[in-house]
Amino acid sequence: MTSLEGLRDIIPPDRLFVDPAQLKSFESDGLTAFKATPRAVVLPETSDEVVAVVRWCARERIPFVARGSGTSLSGGSLPVEDGIVIGLNRLNRIIDLDPEERIAVVEPGVINAHVTQAATPHGLHYAPDPSSQIICTIGGNVAFNSGGAHCLKYGMTSNHVLAIKAVLATGEVVTFGSRSRDHLGPDLTGLFCGSEGLFGIALEITLNLLPPAEEFHTVLVGYRSLEAAGEAVSAIIDSGLLPGALEIMDALAIEAAEAAVQCNYPPGAAAVLIVELEGPREKLTVERVQLDELLSATHAFETRVAASAAERLSIWRGRKSAFSAVGRLSPDFIVQDGVVPRSRLGEALRRIQEMSQETGIRVANVFHAGDGNLHPLILYNGHENGALERAEALAARILRMCIEMGGSLTGEHGIGVEKSAYLPDMFDAPTITCFKDVRHAFDPNEISNPGKMFPGPEAPALQHSGAHPLEKAGIISRE
Amino acid sequence: MNNPTTESEVIEVVRAHARLLPVGGGTKPQLGPIHENTHRLDLRRLTGITEYQSSEYTFTARAGTPLQEIHETLGGKGQYLPFDPLWPEAGATLGGTVAANAAGPGRLRFGGLRDFIIGVRLVDGRGQVIRGGGKVVKNAAGFDLPKLMVGSLGRWGVMTEICCKVFPKPIAWSSREWVFSDHESALAKALELSRSRFEPDAIEYLPAECRLVLRMGGPAESLPALNNAVGGENGPDDTWWRQRKEFIWANDSKALIRIATSPRQVVPLLNALAADSDARTQVSAAGNTVWVNTGEVSQLDEILGSLQLTGLVHRGPSTALWLGLKSDQKIDAALQAVFDPEHRFSDAG
Structure with missing residues (x-):
């Protein structure tokens, strides 16, 4: 085994963990069903230190895994057995916040919500809002192209990243993109986003900021069946409105949310729909009437319009608590984030219900x-x-049903360790070979986050189950 | 089989030529083949929208499909391409638009090609079909090859089919405009508007007249109130916006160059260009793109170099394709080895 001597020259002992007790808390991420013990964990404080560690790993051919807050739901930051974990939480500086150009340049360990907090005094915000946004980091968001509740209108993380300075697995430092929203030449920034850490580590990320919507029109609608809620969604989409959010919860999810936060959703609902329009008040004045008329023509048995900011938050509270709340119904759960064509949502839900009844699994x-x-x-x-x-x-x-319907394995969590075995269900052999070749272009020795995305012997077996400690504490949820 | 109509014919053509480059409508001729021994793979017969369900907010079309056909089909369902592609009336195709990353003024509101392309089929340099992305609007599976195609100028292979996200088209449009005494105050106003509550769809600047033009879409009833609140004077009509995407302001006997800028780089660039009395300029997307139409290409090359900016010649006479600061990424060569090991498509960018 290679000694850690070179590494000790780069990172002082108080930020280099080798003690089994210290390594323990890095064994898993948000996907607690997997764990692996790294050889060492380093906590660099500058990007120069990150580059030096990566170069050391490249020289010694030791695999490394970059990690932010460890909220990945696909096992994206699961350590490699005997590899190095590079914890990036201390690289948490907002390097530049430029309200005029609507740009923030951040280090990878900056927490998602902190970007919006810093931008708010300037009348701006950072749009991507994964539900773990109060703890997850921008570096992790970039690696897994995180989503959230507003993707239909605003897109995913990659749609808000203008440039990335990164250290590739070879140790080379590169910059993709610029502060311009236009770009000449192939979009390497876009390719880097969602590469699941297989290319290297982002050191500086240039983010696009937006002015937040001036006003919201938030409606909670109760339905007697999931189908009726699904039909309402189709009616909204066909109307030409472009809602900022369109969310549905079924009876079991509502039951859990009620128990957890007493959200007081319409009693007896088989499904609730949350629709939110947003924009300048002049447009909303017109569009809210259109939406309300449209909803009254659906089979809703109760419709509530948020009359104040407090009522809006109260509607969202039930939705946002749903995941941690389900944890109260059951000691363990698996959550997935497959995507189906929107027009087949009703069919997909019916089939999930049938599978649930057939197997007796709720x-x-x-x-x-x-x-x-x-x-x-x-x-x-x-x-x-x-x-x-x-x-x-x-x-x-x-x-497999999602793929068969023409959808995707994952809308926002990424493939990671969890779904790597299913990659061939979605992509054919030449495409997977191409993906592997692209990975080798960035990381010829497969040392950057190996074992993720691609099926193979690198993936560890299931070892454990149970909620993540942060989840138990109510800080994160699996969404 | 010079003009393939199917993907398998594209594969045959790729395998049969040592050097080739795909071309569509030829609306950006400088981005096409330069060398005589490079085969022009004409994709204008590889056309047709293969899937379109308006309720999915997506469509799939073969790469040679003219933008006009897509506009008409989407328009029939009240939808549009929010990235506002360039040269639709001149015959631009979807594939050429992706390869050139040719987004227009409307890209300000929801983003450019990269923000709306969700899937691609590609014949690579080995003559293999690679399929990236998917057909649903939200997808985080696999590497984002569709984005890698944006701005690729055909160097990774021949796109045969492209899937894009679309949005409902605003019911009505209105425009406002302001005239300033200098570029600084105009650009400052552009930035103020781009972070305002009004969600403008486009903010364009015409430096020769110091004229700033804004466009907003929305329900017709909302526009009078929005116009009042935004201020300025009544702006140009829809025809003006359409013609803007056709570059009728540019002189075709001179080169047309696109420069990616951050808003703050625009005024120094305009000032440096003042030395070239012949140059016509237009600023797009609130200062994120500058178009220059000039006969003095080598002078522009020097100006861009000194300002650390990059330009790409789209049309008109020029011996150079890239101007100013050249990208020199080692990763480009490594990716070329993946997609095009025999350098069939090397006559691009």
Whole structure:
């Protein structure tokens, strides 16, 4: 085994962990069903230190995994057994915030919500809002092209990244993109986003900021069936309105949210729909009437319009709590984020219900209805023999259904370790070979986050289940 | 089989030629083949919208499909291409638009090609079909090859089919305009408007007249109130906006160059260009793109170099394709080895 001597020259002992007790808290990320023990964890404080560590790893051919807050739901920051974990939380400086050009340049360890906090006094915000935004970092968002509730209108993380300075797995430092929203030449910034850490580590990320919407019109609608809620979504989409958010929760998810936060959703609803329009008040004045008329023509049994900012937050509270709330219904659950064409949402949900009845495994559904992004929560008890395996088998059937319907394995969590075995269900052999060749162009020795995205022997086996400590503490949720 | 009508014919043509480059409508001729021994792979017969369900906000079309056909089909369902592609009336195709990253004034509101392309089929330099992305609006699976195609100038292979996200088209449009005494105050106003509550769809600047033009879309009933709130004078009509994408202001006997700028780089560039009395300029997307139409290409090359800016010649006579600061990424060569190991498409960029 290579000694860590070279590494000790780069990172002082108080930021280089090798003690098993210290390594323990880095064994897993948001996907707690997997764990692996790294050889060492380093906590660099400057990008020069990150570059030096990567160059050391490249020289010694030791695999490394970059990690932010470890909220990945696909096992994206799972350590490589005996590799190095590079914890980036201390690279948390907002290097530049330029309100005139609407740009923020940040280090990878900056927390997502901190960008908006810093931009708010200037009348700006950072649009991508994954539900773990109060803890997840921009570096992780870039690596996994994180989503959130507003993707239909605003796109994903990559749509808000203008430039990336990165150290590639070879140790070379590169810059892709610029502060211009235009770009000449191939979009390497776009390719880097969502590369799941397989190319290298982003050191500086240039983000596009937007003025927040001036006003919101938020409506909560109760339906007696999931189909009726689905039909309402179709009516909204066909009307020419472009809502900022369109979310549906089913009965089991509502039950959980009620128990957790007493959100007081319409009692007896088989599904609730949350629709939010946003924009300048002059446009909303017209569009809200259009939406309200349209909703009254659906089979809604109760419609509530938020009359104040407080009522809007109260509507959203139930939705935002849904994932952690489901944790109260069951000791363990698996969440996935497959995507189906929006017009087949109703069919997908019916089939998930059938699979749930057939297997006797409870499934709660919360989803981004506007973009067809499902979030089935598959409930199980990890202490029950074989329960995890049965839940995994159901999850696999749901994923394959998404592909069969012309959708995607993942809308926002990424492939990671969790779904790597399914990649060949979505992409044919020449395409996967191409992906691997692209990875080798950036990382010829496969040392940057190996074991993610591609199926193969590198992926570790299931070892454990249970909620993430941060999830138990109510800080993050699996969405 | 010079003008393939199917993907398998494209594969045959690729395998049969040592050097080739795909071309569509030829609206950006400088981006096409330069060398005589490079085969022009004409994609104008590889056309047709293969899938379109308006309720999905997506469509899939073969690469040679003219933008006009897409506009008409989407328009029939009240939808549009928010990235506002260039030269639709001159015959630009979807594939050429992606390869050139040719977005127009409307890209200000929701983004450019990179923000709306979600899937691609590509015949690479080995004659293999690679399929990146997917057909749903939200997708985080695999590397984002569709984005890599944006601005690629055909160097990674021949795109045969492209899937894009679309949006509902605003019911009505209105324009406002302001005339300033200098570029500084005009650009300052452009930036103020681009971070205002009004969500402008386009902000264009005409330096010769110091004239700033803004466009907003929305429900017709909302526009009078919005016009009042935004201020300025009544701006140009829809025809003006259409013609803007056709570059009727440019002299075709001179080169037309696109420069990617950050808004703050615009005024120094305009000032430096004042030395070239012959140059015509237009500033797009609130200062993120500058178009220059000039016969003095080598002078512009020097200016851009000194300002650390890059320009790409789209039309008109020029021996150079790239001007100013040249990109020199080692990764480009490594990616070329992946997609085009035999350098079939090397006559691009």
